[in-house]
Amino acid sequence: MKKEKKEIRCKDVEDFLQPYLEDKLDKNDTKLLIEHLKDCPECMDELEIRYLLYEGLKLLESGQDFNLKAELEERLYQSEQHVLMIDRLKTSAVLFVVAMGIFGTVQLVLMMVG
């Protein structure tokens, strides 16, 4: 069968993902898959889910955690901005609770005095 340059579609990606995860996809097909993933966030998401499931299963089978840990660290690094934003929100929430506490104490003192 003659191989020629072609593009794969979303419905074809399904057939590529598992071989890719198992390192069984040949160079040509890997290139096609990567090219599609660069332009298709939906399929990239699908790969991420498959990757985590696949690595998770390997983790259960082997009892080792190096791949998943590295993946997790990479993901955490990538969402750093997100986390920083959440931290700022948490700080605001703490300040709000402290402020309400002071407000409540002041009201209580005023009630006792009045």
Ligand SMILES: [Zn+2]
């Ligand atoms: Zn796609």
